[in-house]
Every structure is written in C-alpha cells, then in structure tokens.
C-alpha cells in the first residue's frame with residue numbers, strides 16, 4: 001500500500017512526502033480503520049482524506065460546515081485533476097442532477113455536503129443507495145457538547161453512518177481539548193492510537209498581550225497597523241491584517257475610526273452585511289485591495305491567505321479555542337507575524353451575558369415535554385410517534401433554536417426520543433407545460449395515477465401543492481385501478497413520480513417546512529424528574545461555558561509564557577518557553593482588578609420592566625418570569641421578544657453592562 005500512496009501523492013499533489021502527522025492518519029484509513037486528525041489550521045488536514053479518497057474503492061463523503069470552504073476545496077481538487085463536487089443550495093437543478101449522476105456512476109470520488117443536507121429525506125434516499133468508503137467530518141469538534149462550537153445536528157452523524165452503512169470515518173479538527181477528543185472517540189469508536197495530534201505551537205507567531213482601556217484602544221490599534229504598513233512599504237511587500245471585535249456595531253465604528261486615521265483602506269465585515277457585500281469585501285481582502293478588515297467572528301472560516309501579518313483582538317475572544325483559531329490565520333507562510341491582544345476585561349460582562357441567555361427556562365422545558373405528550377400519535381406499527389416543526393415549537397416555548405435542538409438531542413440521548421426521519425411537510429410543483437402534455441409522457445396506467453395526483457393537489461395560480469391525505473383517499477376510492485399490487489405508500493409513490501418528472505424537466509419541484517419525526521418512549525417521557533434533570537444539564541453547561549471564559553482570561557492574565565500556556569491547554573507540552581511572547585520579552589502587564597459589580601442602587605427596576613410586563617401580559621396572558629425580565633434588561637434575545645417587539649420597548653438592553661446574576665438577584 002505504501003508505494004501506492006507515495007505514487008499518488010507525487011502524481012496528483014506533487015509532494016515527495018507527507019508532513020508529520022499526515023502519514024499515520026493516511027495509513028490508518030488505508031488499513032481500514034477510523035481515525036481522527038487534530039492538526040492546527042494550515043497544516044494539511046485536508047490531504048489526510050484527499051489522498052486516501054483516490055485509493056479507496058467507493059465514494060468519500062465529506063461533511064463540511066461552510067459553503068465557501070467546500071467550494072474552495074472542490075476547486076482545489078479539480079485543479080489537481082481529482083473528480084470532486086458539492087451539492088449545495090447555490091446550484092441549479094441541472095447542476096445538482098449532474099453531480100448526482102456522477103456520484104451514482106462512481107466517476108465522482110469526493111462529494112462534499114453540509115450536515116443540514118443529511119436531514120433532507122430526498123438526499124438521504126439518494127445517498128443510501130451509493131456505496132461509501134469513507135465519511136469525513138470536518139470541524140469535528142462540533143460533535144461535542146463540551147467543545148466551543150457544539151452543533152446538535154453533528155450528534156446525529158453516528159446514526160447516519162449506520163443508516164448509510166459507513167464503516168470508516170475520519171474526523172478533522174484544529175482545536176480539541178481532551179474532553180472533546182473523548183467525545184469524538186466515543187461517538188465514532190476510534191482507537192486511541194488512531195487519534196493523531198500534532199503540535200499546536202506555531203513558532204512564527206508572536207503572542208503579545210497589551211490590555212488597553214477602551215478609550216485608547218482604537219488609537220493603539222492604528223499605531224500597530226501603521227507600523228506594519230511602513231515596514232511592509234520599506235520591504236516593498238503586501239501586507240494584510242484582521243482586527244477582531246465582538247459586536248457588529250463595534251466592527252462598524254472601529255472601521256470608521258481607523259479609516260480616518262490610516263492612509264490605506266479599512267473595511268468592516270460582519271454577519272449583518274448583505275451576502276453580496278460580504279463576498280466582495282472578502283475578495284478584495286484576498287486580492288490585497290483592502291489590507292485591513294475589522295471583523296466579528298463571522299470572518300475567517302475559509303479565509304486562507306498566507307501573508308496575514310497581524311491579528312489584533314480589539315475585544316476578548318469567546319474562548320481559548322476561538323482565540324487559537326483566530327490567531328491561527330496569521331503567518332500561514334511561516335514568516336514572523338504578530339497577534340496582539342488589546343482587550344481588557346471590560347468586555348467580560350457582555351461575553352458572560354451571552355452565555356446566560358442560552359439556557360432554556362425550566363417552564364419552557366416542561367412545556368416541550370407537555371407538547372410532546374399532547375401531540376403523540378400512533379404509527380402503523382402501534383408505537384408512539386411525534387412530528388415536530390421546529391420554528392413554531394421554538395416560539396411557543398420561548399426557547400431559542402440552538403438550545404431547543406440541543407434539548408431534543410438530549411432527549412434522544414436519554415432514549416426518550418428516537419429520531420426516525422425528516423420530511424418536508426409541504427411539496428409544491430409547477431408544470432413546465434400543460435397537464436395534457438405531462439400526462440402524454442406516460443402509459444395509461446401511470447397516467448391514471450398522475451391524474452389523481454394532479455386532481456387532489458391544491459391548485460394555485462401556477463403552483464400545485466401536494467395533498468397526501470386527499471391523494472390517499474382518492475386512491476382508496478378506486479382512483480388507482482390496476483396498480484393495487486404496489487406496496488409503497490401513496491406519499492412515497494407521489495414523491496417518486498414528482499422527482500421523476502423533475503429530473504426530465506417536466507416540472508419544477510420545491511420542498512418546504514422540514515418536519516422531524518421521532519419515536520417516543522411514553523414511559524420515559526413521563527419520568528417525574530425529567531424536566532428538572534434536563535434543566536440542570538443546561539445549568540451545568542452554562543457553568544462550563546462561564547469557566548471557559550475565565551480560562552481564556554487566565555491565559556492572558558498570568559505572568560507565564562503565553563504560547564506555552566496555549567499549547568498546554570490543548571494537551572501539548574512544549575517543554576520550553578517560546579522566547580518571543582510579551583511575557584518572555586519581559587513586557588508582562590498586570591491586569592487591572594475587576595471593577596466592583598456595577599451598582600443598581602437608586603435604579604427602579606420595577607419601572608424598567610413595566611413595558612415588558614404589559615406587552616407580555618397582553619400577548620400571552622401571563623406575567624413574564626424573573627428570568628425573562630432579566631434577559632430583557634440585559635438585552636438578551638429570546639423568541640417571545642420578537643412577538644412583543646421588545647427591542648422597541650423602553651428598558652430593553654438598558655443593563656447590558658451589568659452582570660446577569662446581579663440583575664436577576666435584584667428582581668427576585
């Protein structure tokens with residue numbers, strides 16, 4: 001096998017050998033085992049699947065979190081003559097069809113999709129018919145609740161592996177603590193020897209910690225950037241820098257202030273900008289036209305620019321993992337680069353309050369459980385079943401989408417719920433010609449079925465909406481003469497027929513309202529302490545998140561080599577100090593003591609929450625809980641606030657600089 005991979009490596013990628021870490025991963029995969037590669041960003045994680053994919057007999061399916069990332073990788077692979085493709089929402093129907101054909105026939109070796117794509121019933125039906133050699137999970141730390149970017153959908157991946165008969169997986173991530181690695185191993189049955197970690201320490205990054213009060217931060221930032229610009233001009237080199245902030249409006253006003261002080265272009269980048277504008281700014285940054293971007297964490301994933309010479313943190317990052325990822329974008333070319341932390345702890349409350357906004361209230365959890373009990377149905381095998389549309393459930397129970405998904409995944413892990421499948425509640429289609437033309441493509445028997453399908457669909461001006469119930473009735477009443485022999489449920493038949501017509505371009509098919517179907521263990525659902533235990537789980541997680549923020553602060557506040565502490569956080573023992581960070585250079589600055597909690601003396605909280613009380617009473621017929629009032633005053637968004645237009649009420653966010661627990665204690 002060895003000669004083999006070396007030959008492919010040379011032939012397709014033009015390399016003579018693999019980098020440290022890559023070889024054991026590639027060998028584990030080619031030996032038929034699952035593996036995990038935990039390498040810092042920019043150290044060649046992708047090659048760990050790209051190379052084996054060429055040699056494995058069947059498809060390599062890659063789950064990737066970001067569209068732009070997928071498109072970049074596909075482009076790269078194509079440039080190497082490797083047949084790779086994505087299926088994503090930006091494609092036309094014809095493009096998707098072509099990719100599906102390529103996958104089915106085996107000409108496409110690597111297919112990249114988002115995890116959301118796997119929830120799509122139609123896609124799952126398709127992919128379950130394709131033999132898969134390897135499933136690759138990029139950003140695999142998302143699978144762990146103890147990671148910094150938990151995505152509940154990732155927890156379903158082990159189930160999908162069973163569903164698609166995938167025997168081998170490869171997990172890729174840049175940041176994983178031991179707790180996260182344990183989770184990854186447990187979920188995907190990876191042997192400890194096949195978890196390959198390479199060093200986190202990047203010797204060309206100078207980590208400088210310079211806590212600065214907010215009023216002086218922009219100026220200091222400008223000085224750093226100016227210095228870089230001058231140095232680069234002398235060497236006649238291009239330069240690039242990223243300034244990270246927490247909030248969108250900070251990005252805007254810091255970019256404006258910097259633009260006034262600097263002689264080169266500076267632009268803001270955040271998720272609040274239109275997608276087109278974001279793409280354009282990113283392109284201009286990549287090309288060097290805009291050297292400096294002031295960005296929220298929305299910027300960076302998929303930005304692979306080699307000459308970023310400075311990453312400046314204007315605000316505190318969200319965690320050590322985030323910090324590591326963000327500074328990891330500097331100096332990809334291996335040349336010396338500066339990572340400057342300008343934040344002090346004044347942003348701490350805002351960060352912590354974000355965390356407090358996430359845990360659902362006990363009453364919300366109870367309501368979810370009641371809702372399941374009330375909506376239980378019995379399926380044809382006699383077991384209890386629950387169908388759910390997430391958005392209405394989120395607004396009814398006042399739990400934000402992410403914690404709600406987490407809640408349901410927790411119920412799955414306790415075997416209260418078992419995920420069965422997802423389907424679209426609504427299918428609509430538009431004919432490309434007349435009904436008669438469509439029917440003309442079929443033999444009489446199929447014509448009969450299709451006619452019934454058309455007649456029972458709800459007809460709008462140009463769109464038909466599939467009505468499965470009516471179709472079933474009509475078929476039972478004899479509208480389907482001659483084909484009773486088929487065992488398929490009418491819904492499945494209808495979808496197959498519509499897909500068939502869509503593939504031939506006879507109609508356009510759209511699907512809406514993703515519905516998740518669960519089997520329910522009604523006994524377990526009735527466990528007395530269920531809601532309380534789940535609530536406790538969320539509180540534990542909340543505590544964990546708060547600790548995570550403090551661990552991050554400790555990284556910067558201790559008079560010890562910053563690089564060494566950072567490596568240690570990810571389980572690496574450098575064995576020596578880096579010699580170039582601010583501590584090693586003798587520039588350690590002690591952080592000011594945290595200012596005493598902002599005092600609420602003399603503030604009439606009851607008056608502040610009065611507008612909320614009135615609005616909630618009017619809309620929902622109940623008084624808001626203390627938790628809800630606290631979220632209102634701290635400016636933390638929950639679904640009910642959309643309904644009562646909380647942002648426009650006096651008092652919203654008035655106390656966002658005050659710690660959550662302090663506000664709450666005052667309201668009790």
Ligand SMILES: [Zn+2]
Pocket residue numbers: 560561562563564577578579580581582583584
């Ligand atoms: Zn150091």
